[in-house]
Amino acid sequence: MSYLLSFLSSYIVFDFMSKIDRNKFYKRKVYIASYIIFTLALIILYGITGSEVLNVIFSLILTVIVGHFLYNDQKVYILYYSLLIVVLTIFQIVISYIFNLIYIMGIINFYDINALSLAISIVIQFASLIASRLFVNWYKQKSITNFTKVQFFNFLVLPIFSILYIVTLMMYMETFVSTTDNLLLIFNITSIIFLNIFITNIFQEISKKNEMKNKINLYENQANMEYEYYNSLEEKYKESRKVIHDIKNHIQTIENLYKDNEFDKAELYKGDLYKMFNKLEQKYYTYNKVLNIILNDKCEKAKRYGITIDCKIGDVNLEKIRDIDVTTIFSNLLDNAIDEVKEFKQDKEIFVKVDKFNEFIVINVTNKLKSKIVKIDSELKTTKKNHEGLGLQNVKMAIEKYEGTLRIDFDDNHFKVNIVIPTN
Structure with missing residues (x-):
């Protein structure tokens, strides 16, 4: 007994x-x-x-x-x-x-x-x-x-x-x-x-x-990004009004150059005009407002380091994920990627892909790797100074709310984060 x-x-x-x-x-x-x-x-x-x-x-x-x-x-x-x-x-x-x-x-x-x-x-x-x-x-x-x-x-x-x-x-x-x-x-x-x-x-x-x-802290981060985003929109709106005000003059100048057979100058002028328009353009990546703001904000940040972020956002519904968790996931992933890639002298690229596969939301972020990745207590840590790996921990906590999974693949040259979240 x-x-x-x-x-x-x-x-x-x-x-x-x-x-x-x-x-x-x-x-x-x-x-x-x-x-x-x-x-x-x-x-x-x-x-x-x-x-x-x-x-x-x-x-x-x-x-x-x-x-x-x-x-x-x-x-x-x-x-x-x-x-x-x-x-x-x-x-x-x-x-x-x-x-x-x-x-x-x-x-x-x-x-x-x-x-x-x-x-x-x-x-x-x-x-x-x-x-x-x-x-x-x-x-x-x-x-x-x-x-x-x-x-x-x-x-x-x-x-x-x-x-x-x-x-x-x-x-x-x-x-x-x-x-x-x-x-x-x-x-x-x-x-x-x-x-x-x-x-x-x-x-x-x-x-x-x-x-x-x-x-x-996350809400403040999101609010700051939105503030910068709308400030940027306002500045570009002011600039666009100036351009629109002078658009007739620009068109007349190009027409006169063509009439005078100054084709090279006309093409050059036209190219400068296109560049001016491109600066005023606010990119539209997705109908999800928060994600669109984050991508614009991080792309602007990346440009300051000469980094190009290649974004491919498919027709995917992110309404299931709360705005604060969207901020946590994408801000941390992109900040980590930017911090890593800015150390390179060339080929500064980050690839972001968000799409739907069957009944799952799939998020991929890939970037080149320079620092060493080590595994401590089943958690990945980088040898880069002042990096404790808290960003990825926060991302993992955010996606676990939606029964999602996070997988990390890396070699000596590349680091890839793959996130899968069920839509149901």
Whole structure:
């Protein structure tokens, strides 16, 4: 029965990790094998040490390892997996104390101490299952996904402190067994539960604040681009009025040159006139207003470095993607490409292609590559100074909202980003 309860305890942990967000998926047999190995490892370790305290520590370590490599490798989920073990441990201690108090008070009776121990174990496991499900429901409403490394470290202190505090209480429990002491222990354990909930809520608010700050920065970036775009339109409108005002004079000049057989001068004059018109032209890439503004803005930026951006925008509907995410995707990709290509002395080209293929929106951005690309913790980093790869991370976060995928291909000379977003 103890072994069966051990498998139930492991099931609670695996059930929790499978129900919260995950970015790793393997075949079912991998999880079954991991589940069996996880359970047997805990049984063996507990059999060797015979210590409840070490068993909790081993459970915490193994849970974090399994969760990180089989369910979600984002660092923030280490906190959730650790917090699960903390909550379950506290919950088990509370249930055990309550059950023992009921037994001591004579409300229930067991003729065999082993039967009492087994009953407590069964109640604890089923209560833990309920606690795990409640924790999952809480998580879905209050998820923490966005905070700095310092905030992450501060939050990590919470589960570590809780584990150490629980260990101390368990050592204290072995010495003092009076009713008053039991009530005091229950009060302390309850306080730890509320402390975990309270601190987690605080960090959830910090996460929201950081996420809102990022959104505000994006909106400001988008607003600045729109401001520059409409300023440019206004300037070109003023220039076009001047040209229109003098258009008759220009036409008459060209006609006179042809009449005087000054064909070369007439062609030259006509070419200058075309260049003047081209400067006044605001390119129309797509009917999506935000994307059109971004492309015009980035093309102007690229021109300052002598870079040509070759844009091919097909008849694709981007209404599914919010304007702020359109800004995140294209601004980051084009800024990264411009920063890379501007280092070249010739062949400064960037290729942008957006089109629809079957039921998918396909976005391709290709540019020449000069800096070295390295892979650190499954993330691509560039050796270029002051580049931390945050742009691509933001792009990935934006497209994941629409169940899209991002693929990066690169060699010694070229860097290509391929994005696929389902239209449904």
